[in-house]
Amino acid sequence: MNEKLPGPTAVGRLLLWCGFVFFAGIVLFSLGASLTRMNNFEPVVGIALGMTLMLILGYRALNRPAWRPSFPVFLMIGAFGLRAAWVWITPTQPTSDFKMMYDSAVKAAAGDFSFAAMDYYIRWVYQLGYTLYQGGVVRLFGESLLPLKLANAVCETLTVWLVYRMTASMFGETSGRIAGLLYAIYLPNILMCSVLTNQHLSTLFFAAGCAAAVAPRRRSGIGGVIAAALCFALGSAFRPMGAFYVAVFLIFLGLHEAARKRKEGSGSFRKRLAVKGTAFVAAYFLAQQLIAYSLIASGVTELKLHAGREPYWKFMVGLNAESNGQWNAKDANHVLAFPLGPERDQVERDILLERLADPLEIAALMVKKWVLMWAGPDDSIYWSLGTVAHSSDWNIRLATVERAQYVVYAFFGSLAMLALLLRRHGGNGTGASGFVPAMYLPMLVLLAYAALHGLIEIQIRYRLDVMPFMIALAGFGCACAGHWFSTKRSSAIGSKAGNPPSVSV
Template structure:
C-alpha cells in the first residue's frame, strides 16, 4: 500500500494546495484588504492554538467530549432559535411534499420535480415521518439537524482516533463542531445532515470491526440508507470497494489467500445489502401507492449536461433547463441531453479549462451556507460577516491539509486506513468535475477534509512544541504528551 499512499498523498497535496491558494484569493476579495485578511488569519490561528492546546492536552477524554459536544450543541441550538428562515428552493419542494405525505396525500409524486428526481423521495418520506410523529413544526426538523450534526462530530472523533490517534480525533471533532457552515446550515432543511451522518457511520462500522461480517452488513445498510437520503452513496461504495481491493491485493501477495477470500466475501455482503436497500425502498414506495415511478428512474444525463456547460462553469442555468423541457420526459429527453453532452465533450482544450475552473469554484469559492441559511431575511450585512468569519477557518484547514499529505507521504506505511478517505475525496472531486457544480455540495465531503487535515494540525503543533522536524519518532498520544 506504500505506492498507493504516496500517489494519493501527492494528488491530495496538490488538491489542498490548489484550493488553499484559490481560497486565499477569494478571502482577499471578501475582506477588501490584505492586512485585514492577514489579521483575520492570525486571530483564527491564535484562537485555534489556544483551543486545541487546552481541549486536546488538558482534558480527559470524558471531559473533552462533554465540553465540546455541549458547546457545539448550544451554538447550533442558539442559531436555529434565532434564525427563523423558512425553506426555499428544492428544500421547499420537499418540505411541502412531506406535509402532504404526512396527511396521506401523495399526488406530488406525479409532479415534474419528483418524476425527474425520484431519489428525493427518500428524504421527503423521512420529513413526512417526523411531521406525522411530532406535528408540522419546522423547529423539530431543525432540532434533528442539530442532533445529527453533533452526532456526526462523535463519529468523526471515533474515525480520526482510529485512523490517526486520539489527538487527531479531538482535533477533527473540534473542527467539525466549530466550523461555521456546519453550524448555520442546521437551520436549512437539507438532506446533507442525515446523509453525512449515515455515510460516516458506515465507514466507522467498517473500520471499527474489520473482522466481523455483521459490521460490514450494517455498514452496507447505513450507506444504503444514506444514498436514499442523498444520491452520492455510489461514491462511498466505489471508494470502499477500491480500498478493500488494495487490502485484498496485499493479502493475496502475502500468501493470506484464505483471509483474502473472507475479505472479498464481506465486501460482497456489504454491496449486496446496499443494493437490497435501494430495491426494497423502491418496491415499497410503488406497492404502497406513494408513487408509480421506480427510484432507479429519473434524469440520467441532466447533471452531466449542466456540469459540462462551459459558459456557466457547470452550474445550474435556465438555458439548459429550457432546452431539456422542450422534450417529453423519458427516452426523448435523455437522447436530447446526450446530444448536448457529446457536443460539449468535443472541444478538449475547453473541457480541460472548464474542469480547472470548476475545481477552483467548487472548492475554493466562498461558502454558500450564509446565503442558504438567511434566504428571505434581508440580512445582507450578516451574510457578508459570516463569509468573513468562515474564510480564515477554511484557508487554515486547506493549509493543514497540505501538511497532512506531506506527513502521509513521508510515513506511507503507518496510516493505511487513511487511504479510504483519500480515495473517497478523490472520487468526489472527480465526480464534480463532470456533474453540476455548487459550493453547497462540498459540505457533503467537508467532514472528510476535516478528518484528513487533522493529521497536519497534529504534526504542525508537535513541531512547534518540540521545535524539531515532524519526521521525528512519534511520542505519546496527545499534542502535549
C-alpha cells in the same frame, strides 16, 4: 520524539501527493479569491493566523488523558448548543425545491401522497425519501419549521461525533478530538441547520458508513463492511450518492487488504477480499431494494427510489462552459420542452456530445469548476439568510470567518499529507504507529468526489457532503503541528536547563 516510520505503497504515495496538491491548491486559490474578488484578504489572513496559533497552542490541553471520558460529552453539548442557538434566532424560510418538498411533506403528514405523481418527483424520485422524512416529523410535531430545524441540528451533532470517532480510529485520540472540535465550529455547517436540505441526513449516514469501515474493531472482520453497506444504503435513500460510495469503498477495500497482507505477510488476500466485497455488495443491494420496494408496496410511488430518470442531465449541465458547470435556466427550459423519457434523453445526449467535442474547452472548464467548487466562498450564508431581513454587515463578517476557517482546515490538511509522505509525525496522540491504511478511505472519498464534480453539475453547498473527511485529515495535520511545536518547545527548555534535546530519527 518524532519517528521515521514505514511508508505507504506506491498507490498510497500517489494518493498523498494528489491530496497535498488538492489541499495546497485550496489554500492558494482561496486566499487569491479573498484578495481579488472579496476584498477581505487582511482580515481573513489575520483570523486564520490567530486560529492556527490557538489550535497549535491548545494541542497540549486536548492531548491530556484526563479528557477521555468527558470530551465527547462537552463536544456534543457544545455542537448542539451552537446549532440550536442559530436555528432559534434565524427564521429561515424554505425556498425553491426546499419549499416544494416541505409543502409535499405537509400533505404526506395528512396521508395525501398524490404529490408523488408530480413531474418533479417523477424526474427526481430520490427526493421522496427526504420529503417522507419531513412528513413524519410534521405528523409528530406539527407544521412549525422549528422541529425540522432542530432535527437538522441533531443530525449534524451526531455527525460531529462520527468525525471525532472516525479520526480517532485512524490517527489517534487527540487527532479525533481536534477534528471533532473543527467540525463542531465549522460555520457553514452551523448556518445550514436552518435550511431544510437532505444533506443533513445523507451526510450523517455516509459518514457513519465510513466511520464503521475504519473502526479498529471492525477493520479486519466482516461486520464493518456490512455496517458500512447498510449506512450507505440509508444515505442513498436521501441523496443519490450511494453508487459513488460503493465504488470508493470497493477500491478502499482492495487497497486496505493489500496493505494488511504487506504488513502481516500471511493469509489469503484474494479470499478475504472476495468474501468482504461480496458481503458488502449483497448487503447494500438488499437494503436498497428493501427501502425502494417498501415505498412501492405502500402505494407512495410506482418508481424505485434510486431510479435514474434523466441520466444525462447532470453531465450535460456540468459540461456547460457558459454557466461554469452550474445549473442554468437556458438548459433547464430547453430540455423541459421535451417529454421525460427517451426523447428528452436523446436531446440531452446530443447536447452532451456536442460539449465534449472540444477537449481544450473541457479541460479549461474543469479547472474553472475546481476553483469555483473547492476554493470559492461558501453559499451557506445565502441559503440561511437569503429570506431573513438583516444587516449586510452580517454577511461580510460571516463570509470572512468562513474563509478563514476553510483556509486553516486546508492548511492542516496539507500538513497531514506532508507528515505521512515524509513519515515524520508524532507518536503521542497522532496515531503514528506506522502507515495507517484506513487513511485511504477519506482520501479516496475527497479525490473521487472532486473528480466526479469535474464532470457533473456543481453547487458550492455540495462540498459540505465531504467536509467530514476533509476535516478528519485536517485534525491529524493539526495534531502533527501541535506535537512538533510541543516537542521543539520542550527541547528548547531542556537545552536551556542543560539537558540534551531529543533527536529525530
